[in-house]
């Protein structure tokens with residue numbers, strides 16, 4: 001039995017696209033970064049905490065016949081040493097997009113699979129290049145609402161695609177769930193259960 005510990009509709013769609021059967025339950029955590037915490041450590045910790053929070057609620061459902069696996073994920077954008085999560089408001093989204101304009105940044109997704117045997121976790125990184133975006137375009141984009149629930153204040157799968165001439169790495173990682181990496185992690189968790 002697999003539970004995706006996420007409220008993100010994108011993650012649900014990507015895991016479905018990969019042909020995996022699962023249910024969904026949001027974890028609802030405090031997502032504040034610890035002082036001095038590096039980006040990779042941050043997304044990995046949150047992915048683990050999300051999966052562990054949902055695991056704890058369902059520990060009684062775990063059995064040898066149907067072992068429980070809980071998958072958590074967290075995505076952040078890193079540009080010029082700044083770690084960008086979801087924007088707090090429209091002004092914050094504008095600030096983030098101004099920072100990304102005309103530069104290449106990294107998108108990091110932490111993944112964690114929790115079973116009764118422990119935690120397997122991974123961090124996937126994709127480099128994303130943005131063209132210069134003019135302030136009027138940024139204002140219009142922020143007003144559209146698309147940036148507001150996305151790390152770094154943009155959606156590569158949405159309107160922002162027009163500003164992204166290239167990426168290096170896994171596309172699905174930018175959308176919030178690197179599919180191939182997730183399937184490999186789930187296989188590792190299943191192998192761990194069998195050992």
Ligand SMILES: Cc1cn([C@H]2C[C@H](O)[C@@H](COP(=O)(O)OP(=O)(O)OP(=O)(O)O)O2)c(=O)[nH]c1=O
Pocket residue numbers: 005006007008009010011026027073074075076077086107149150151152154155156157174175176
């Ligand atoms: C950069 C980028 C992020 N995103 C999304 C993916 C994630 O849903 C979101 C990052 O926020 P997260 O905090 O990783 O995830 P979430 O709050 O949406 O869901 P949950 O914690 O319950 O799993 O940004 C896109 O959809 N497209 C993009 O291009």
